[in-house]
Amino acid sequence: MQQNKYEKHTILILLDGFYPADIRVRKEAESLAEKHNVYILCVRKNNDEQEEIINKVSVLRKIHYKSFAEKGIIDIRIAINFIHPKFHQILPEIIKNKAIDVLHVHDLPLAKTGMLAAQKYNLKSVLDLHENYAAALLTWFSWRKNPIIRLKNKLFFNYNRWQNYENNIITKYDHIIAVVEEMKERIIKDTSISSKKITVITNSEKKDFATIFSSVENYFFKDFKNQFIISYVGGFGPHRGLQTAIEGIQKVSKEIPNVLLALIGPANKDVKEYLENLIDKFNVRENVVIYGSQPFEKVVEIMKSSSINIIPHISNLHTESTIPHKLFQILLSKKPILVSDCAPLKRIIKTHEIGSIFKAGKAESFAEEVINIHKDYEYATKKAEIGFDIAFNGDLNWEQTSKKLIDLYDNLEN
Structure with missing residues (x-):
């Protein structure tokens, strides 16, 4: 699907987490919803509404984990082929029914799942990186003592495997969002992609x-x-x-x-x-x-x-x-x-x-x-x-930061 410059987009945000609990995703989604149609596909807790509208954002809680163990098993499956089975299964239905033209994917674990859907349905694609995920894997579990957890992380969540994956998948997206200038510089160094393909959207707070x-x-x-x-x-x-x-x-x-x-x-x-x-x-x-x-x-x-x-x-x-x-x-x-x-x-x-x-x-x-x-x-x-x-x-607030996000979508074809 092709859009004219400044035309209204219909955006599907992918989040393997809860909404509106994720502060960064909420701020981005609400800012985009002021100008575009915004849907968010995310995880549902047992007592959550499956569908609701929050501040103009259409929330689709179609992903549900029966237990912590099921979530752990799916994490391992993602680490093997980098595809989230639940998101992968439901994406075609939502993309067709909601006439989605842009996929906005939050963080590295969902990157390949989103990219496959974007390629299949000819969608524009934005990958939003909250952090250096591969490097975070080196840190997150270093205090854990359980030998099974330590073995799982060594086999499936090691730095080199995930860093190579990031370097490869980044080049396939139309645009990348980085959380700080230092991340943008690292991505350019690691992948040699154009700086024009990366926008820094930092974690600034709303003035209110x-x-x-x-x-x-x-x-x-x-x-x-x-x-x-x-x-x-x-x-x-x-x-x-x-x-x-x-x-x-x-x-x-x-x-x-x-x-x-x-x-x-x-x-x-x-x-x-x-x-x-x-x-x-x-x-x-x-x-x-x-x-x-x-x-x-x-x-x-x-x-x-x-x-x-x-x-x-x-x-x-x-x-x-x-x-x-x-x-x-x-x-x-x-x-x-x-x-x-x-x-x-x-x-x-x-x-x-x-x-x-x-x-x-x-x-x-x-x-x-x-x-x-x-x-x-x-x-x-x-x-x-x-x-x-x-x-x-001054400039260190979401009101200023969000202008760059809106500008990104106004010029997504470039």
């Missing part, structure tokens, strides 16, 4: 996120009101750098006795045990607390209640070419931010002088920066205010 902060009245850390709170909110994977922060707190606590490192997020048994052992190893039990996952409204409360919000990522192939949503959310909180010097984080913070930076993986450097912020908290707060201004009035 700031109004959520302004409406928060509760203080999350009620039991620690007189303490200097350093908060981390997010996943607890090995690449997140929590081990660096825990070790660094040992030195920080000697200079700031009332410091408290709060770690908030989901953690499986192996990860929780690993972190608990580190807390004991560095004798910081009184200065570190691990919370479980918190609802969204509590996350906002946590960021606003904190003295410092941190993103302590270690440096590896994965973290050097991705960016977390919480960076932009923290900027809208008006609270000081401390990040590691992974390239995307360092570039944004240093370019705008809106926070503090420490050397990734270096506990001594982490501790020094925390102590410096504490010593001149007024200066740290001023930088945070500049960060808010740039995130709200």
Whole structure:
């Protein structure tokens, strides 16, 4: 199917996950739905509606996993031939019934499935890469102890196999979306495709996120009101750098006795045990607390209640070419931010002088920066205010980012 420039598209987004829970996909889908017909094919939980319209986006929850085990088996099948059997089976029906002319595929595991459908039905194709998936595989499971899981990952989810697959499949798509400039540069280096075929759509936040902060009245850390709170909110994977922060707190606590490192997020048994052992190893039990996952409204409360919000990522192939949503959310909180010097984080913070930076993986450097912020908290707060201004009035917000996404679709034939 051919479209004239600026003509309205009918887009089918593929997501092997839940909607609208995926923040990045929701923002993209809603922005595109302002101008185009947007459908999203995604996963259904047991109590979810199979079909509904959310903010002009037609949600088709046609993918259902009977159990966690079934999902694991399908993941292995994808790793063998890179085709998702459930998406592959249902795509022809949806493409025909909804008169789809563009497939927008989210992340590497669905890339071949989407490309086969795009080629068969002569659709335009966009591959949206949230991260360096192959590199992430090197990191995600390194703390897992189960020998069966470790063997499965070694056989089916090894870096070289998935990196070669990415390099090959990328060249077949009409357009690629990268999450940061560093990812765009890596893709060009690895595949030699034209830079014109890649658009950077970063994980910036909508400006109205700031109004959520302004409406928060509760203080999350009620039991620690007189303490200097350093908060981390997010996943607890090995690449997140929590081990660096825990070790660094040992030195920080000697200079700031009332410091408290709060770690908030989901953690499986192996990860929780690993972190608990580190807390004991560095004798910081009184200065570190691990919370479980918190609802969204509590996350906002946590960021606003904190003295410092941190993103302590270690440096590896994965973290050097991705960016977390919480960076932009923290900027809208008006609270000081401390990040590691992974390239995307360092570039944004240093370019705008809106926070503090420490050397990734270096506990001594982490501790020094925390102590410096504490010593001149007024200066740290001023930088945070500049960060808010740039995130709200400047370019670091979704209202500006989404313009590039719309422009991509306006010029998809080029």
